[in-house]
Amino acid sequence: MQKPAASSPLVGVALVIGSCLSLPFGAAVAAQLFPVLGPWGVTSLRVAIAALLLVAIVRPRPRKWTRQQWLAAVLFGVSLAAMNGFFYAAIDRIPLGPAVAIEFLGPLVLAAVLTRKLADFTWVGVALLGMVVLGIDGLIGAEPLDPLGVVFILIAAGFWAMYIRMSARVGALIPGSSGLAMGLVVAAVLLIPVGIPAASTVAMDPQLLLLAAITAVLSSVIPYSFELAALRRLPQRVFGVLLSLEPAFATLAGWLILGQDATPLRLLAIALVIAASVGTTLGVRRDRRDGGPSGPFTAPIPLPD
Template sequence: MISRDAGNGPAVLMVLGSCISLQVGAASAAQLFPTMGSAGVTLLRLLVAAAVLLIATRPHLRRWTWRQWMAVVAFGLCLAGMNASFYAAIARIPLGAAVTIEFLGPLVLAAVLSRRMRDLGWVLLAAAGVVLLGLAAHAGAGSGLDRIGVAFALLAGVFWAGYILTSARVGAAVPGQGGLAVALAVGSLALVPVGAAGAAAAIGRPDLLLLGAVTGLLASVVPYTLELSALRRLTPSVFGVLLSLEPAIAALAGWLLLDQPLGAREAAAVALVVLASIGSTTFAQRPAGSDPPAPPTDVGQAPPAVEKQVPQLS
């Protein structure tokens, strides 16, 4: 096994590469929205990710207990809700704004679980950033962020919190990565009623199928692989701090790839949320005198304040 003290440089690059891949995947997905709709793109993305991981993991489903199935189904439903809500949000508001607002979900969950005033302070700091983001959008466009888009981003944050809790249960109940693969399949099935019509638009369109496949790989498979490798080398606190940069990376991706505005106020708002996430992760409560916890070996076991492994886009 590789020591967490060895190879930190490459591990840091893996996490940053994961964040970049995730947001480039989101930007690629946005290009499909006019043709397939956000639900159709979400369904296609989860199908690609599920197919790749099912082939790679080949889970032994017949050996699973009822308890394991219940945990995986709950995880899959949270995956579906998180991804569908997030894509519905970025169809209406800038990518950086959606990720920034969505981060309130895990931050609030971390504060609730810790019950410490300091963690509540991080949530309030992040909330101040979101308010500043709204004010910046109102000043720039005259009408502010689309309210439905903001609502979807907040809903994605709620599902992200649920994702944290359910993924931890799957990580404890199902060995290996088969739980994630099946959860992605469950999430895909849950989205069929709302996304099938949009995904069907890709049938007979190699260009759409290719872009959808690239989106699934960039937004799910590549980040998952990189993060799992990084977690073997980094402590959870360092891993969490690096993931906290995601709103900033999302804002840059939206600016560079989607020509979405990124002014001083937007940058300041993102910075506040990033600072809140870093603070929540860095000062996570640990028993006095204890060593940092071992890195997670399964999806869903990273620090709650920043957990958002692969299937996210969420």
């Protein structure tokens, strides 16, 4: 089992924040492609481009992998394909900020299950309150949430929790970013049936291809690389609550790029999730100072072999 990176947990915190900044802006760019390519077509192109870029950079050598390593990479790829596809299908129907807030139920539940201290559970509760406020805003605001969009984002939430677990597993079993690269390859293969029409459309329009490439970099290459590195430095429960910053950045991206208003309730939710993130970050620093566990693999993680 690979040891956690020997660096300050603050590096892990910075990596998670970088991911939270990159993902929603990538999603906002992707939303502009939905009318032409459809959400699943955009998902396929994004994952395929990201896979090609990472394979070219990382040059993985999966021939030498064990059965455990291959299974982890395949399950990681399944979670990537489903999480991204259902998320894009959701934001084609509901605003970006509420969508990310609802999707965060996946990692929030995971963080609550993994927490071992009252303080961690308290901060999960604060973040959950922020999600509830965002949900209320979506229900009583000027733009009601589409029921099918909510169903899609709840499915994405479940696969997001699976992604976090499998990302930790891949980080433990496969050195560097090779596991991420091959996970994206698996996801790209799974999405081929919905990607062929989109690829033929993009091939005839360089501008669409450029937007798809920007989406791939902002929504896959940067955030997944950052999150894989962060999971080697932070406990999974801390990683999950830190991701509570993402609805705040999603609301900002929706406002700046898609013209989706930031209502007072959404601003209140942003304050709550930032408070939860700050509280969790201080808890990581305190654990490190007191000599407590600071890595994600200090206890066995019950995942399939």
